[in-house]
Amino acid sequence: MANPLLENWDGPFKLAPFDEISDEHFEPAFEEALEAAREEVVAIAENPEKPSFANTIEALEASGEQLDKVLSVFFTVAGSDSNAKRQELQREFSPKLAAYSSEVTGNKALFERIEALWQSRDNLDLTDEQQRLLMLTRRRFVRAGAALSGESDKRMREIMGRLAELGTQFTQNLLADESGWYMELDEQALENLPEFVVSSAREAGREKGLETPVITLSRSLIVPFLQFSPRRDLREKAFRAWEARGAMGGETDNRAICAEILRLREERAQLLGYENFAAYKLETEMAKTPDRVRDLLMQVWEPAKAQAERDADVLTEMMQADGINAELRPWDWRYYAEKRRQAEHDLDEAAVKPYLSLEAMIEAAFGTANRLFGLEFKELDVPLYHPDCRAWEVSRNGAHIAVFIGDYFARASKRSGAWCSAMRGQAKIPKTQGPVVLNTCNFAKGDPALLSYDDARTLFHEFGHALHHLLSDVNYGSISGTSVARDFVELPSQLYEHWLEVPEVLEKYARHYQTGEAMPPELLEKMLKAANFDQGFQTVEYVASAMVDLTFHEGGAPGDVMDKQLETLDKLGMPEAITMRHATPQFAHVFAGDGYSSGYYSYMWSEVMDADAFASFEEEGGPFDEERAKALESHILSKGGSADPEALYTAFRGRMPGVEALLKGRGLAA
Structure with a gap:
């Protein structure tokens, strides 16, 4: 029988035919596509012709298309609509994919071709983008161990396979605890x-x-x-x-998994000649070194901690006034902070939410993108992987650009958090293709769904990531969209959050879901004034998590991760009534994969830039300044990873920023 995952997708916009795909299709499609990808890579490596950019680098770009199609569907449903079969397949696919990746980067003949091109790069007449792609490809191979040999090469493959298994198990354990x-x-x-x-x-x-x-x-x-x-x-x-x-004991306990992941990462870095994993990981980021990360975090930690301690005193007094003669505990903070917010800002979140319906906030995100970049959105009637999902065609001046999919509601089968992914990335070589971009959130379902202000910010944040994909305009898919340094990738998303704070956006879209009336000006003013409320708490819980992540990867791998977590927080002087935003056994950013390992700080690194970038709009013609919007698209959103991120930001702003705008934006400036 035909397998729809392996067929040509000829439906609208060449989207996956979700209504024809079942779980039984994944394994045979994966095996066939994986073997086809292997054969393509071997053919590139064994090509008898002299290495050229076209027959090596561009050929690698074109390889694995069928595998990418299969995995784009599988990992979408595995993360957003999991079941026992899909979890079983994840456990089966992960080590096979790790082995395949090691086969590619460990293919000596292939690496020799790449290295030959690198050594002769000045004579190849390459464009700047091609030079960048060549550099990134070679760097990826070297950092994966392509230059290793013998036992070191063998051990690196074993490590990568085991890390893939552990990351999958971590994710599934966390999902089991959350859903159970x-x-x-x-x-x-x-x-x-x-x-x-x-x-x-x-x-x-x-x-x-x-x-x-x-x-x-x-x-x-x-x-x-x-x-x-x-x-x-x-x-x-x-x-x-x-x-x-992640720490409930039994089969779903993640603590031993975290410890093993840290040991393997340290060994991996040392095999490649690095002192520790943080040094290895940060080398390719904007921060470059652990010392620069620690310096940024500590610049923010001290004023945030001081504010949090002042706030804790106020909340303790409020609690004792309620007749509770006890220490303020983590389960008390949000309750008394909310009461304080209502008292000081006269703001009741229950009064705000009717004006922030999910429908209105989707329209706000789309409408803002239309004013800034001319994008238009038309809802589509196409089969998707879950009834809650919705899709829109994205166009500009009548020309198709992309398909955007929104999957907004929490369910037991979806992992926690919010994220953006591309089921298909933008590219022009080897063929032109528009992106298919997915935003996934975990909003509480309701009739209608009403969002908190933080929920609305999450929606804008993820749509900022989506814009990085939607407006991408490069030649090669591997450097399109969000394929950038980890501490640069959050700039577009965090920057887009600022437009939710623009009064004229809220005046237009924050309307009562029943009456259609605009949010009253006094309520709007209170909401915006309260936006920075409790920033001491929020900054402390975030920075603490980032410091624990950095410490885990900067020194020797700890034998007991919880002891190391406690030791790190004690050195920081962590306020007793605040916990890490993500305790170690549930820290999916760091342990579900390598993405944010040694890199959780990147949200704050990007925030330094996003605060400065939005200030550039305010310094010119305002939030919708046409020239600033053009500069943002042309220098950042359209460029993907085609140039060094510091060069991209400097081209947009004229300089790199300092931490002052961030502290001011969080209300933590002296």
């Missing part, structure tokens, strides 16, 4: 909760086949519960379960 825990709420526990929390809890209960409302470990549900529930006992129970994800 819930807390039922009786009518008494629902008292004093805002209607949007009650509605979301009832919806979560229905999804689990229960008649009672429940609190799950989905961030978009548990955080509002911690903010609004007056029941300290229930807050503590929910928070402890949330904090225990």
Whole structure:
């Protein structure tokens, strides 16, 4: 029987035919596509012709197309709509993909061709983009161990295969803990909760086949519960379960997995001649060295910690005024911070949410992109992988650019968090193709779905990543879109969040879901003034996580990761009532794969730039300044990884920024 994953996709925009694909198709398609990719790589390596950019580098760019198609579908559904079969296939595919990657980078004949081109690069008459691609390709091979031989080469392959297995297991363990825990709420526990929390809890209960409302470990549900529930006992129970994800004991415990990952990463770096994994990983980032990362984080840590300690004193007084003579604990902070916000800013989040419906915020993100970049969005009726998903054609001046897919709601089968991915990247060589871009979020489902201000910022953040894909205009797919340094990739996403703070955007789109009336000016003003509220807390929990990540990878691999975490936080003087944003056993950014390992700091590195970049709009004609928008697209959003990120930012802004704009933006400046 024909396998739709291996057929030509001739439907609208050549999208995957999700309505024809079943789980039984994945394994045979994967095996066939993997073998085809292997054969293509061998053919490149054994080509009897003299190495050329076309028959080696461009040939590598064109190889593995069928495998990419299969995996784009599989990893999309495995992350967003998992089931037992898909988890089994993930465990099976991961080591095979790691072995294949090692085969490619370990192919000595292939590396010799790449090295020959590198040594003669000045005589090849390459464009700047081709020079960059050649450099990146060679660097990728060298950093993967292509120059190793003998036992070192063999050991590197073993390490990469094992790391792939461990990353998959970490993710699946975390998903099991998150989807397996819930807390039922009786009518008494629902008292004093805002209607949007009650509605979301009832919806979560229905999804689990229960008649009672429940609190799950989905961030978009548990955080509002911690903010609004007056029941300290229930807050503590929910928070402890949330904090225990990945460390609940038994088969899903991630602590030993984290320790083994750190040991293998250290060995991997040392095989390549680096002192430690942080030195290896940061070499290709904008930061370059662990010392520069630590310097940035500590510049922010001290003022953030000082603010958090002042805030803790205020919250403790509020708690004691409620008759609770105890120390302020992590399950108390959000509750009393919310009460303080309501008192100081007279802002009730329950009053805000009716104006921030999911539909309105999608329109706001699209409308802002239209004003800045001329993009237009038309909803499509095409088969997708889940009924909750929606798709839009993206065009400009009548010309097709891309397809954008939104998958916004939390469900037990979806891993936590929010992310952007490209099911197909933009490219012109070996053939022209427009991107297919996916934003995945975990908003609480409702009728309608109402977002908090933080949820709306998440939507804008992920759409900023999407714009990096949508506006990409390079020749080669491997350097298109978000294929940039990790500490540069968050610039477009964090920068786009600023447009949610623009009053004229909210005046137009923040409208009551029932009446259609605009958010009252006084409520809008309160919401924007409160946007920087509790930044001491938010900055401390983030920087603590980034420092633990850096410390894990900068020194010797710890035998006990929890002891090392505690030691690091003690040295920082971590406030007792605040925890890391992501405790080690649930730190998917760092342990689900290599993406943000030694790189969690990158959100803050990018924030230094995004604060400065938005200031450039304000210094000129305002948030929608036409020339600044053109510069942003031409120097950053369209360039992908085709040039050095520092050169791209300098071309956009004229200089690199300092930390002052970030501290001012977070309200932490002296």
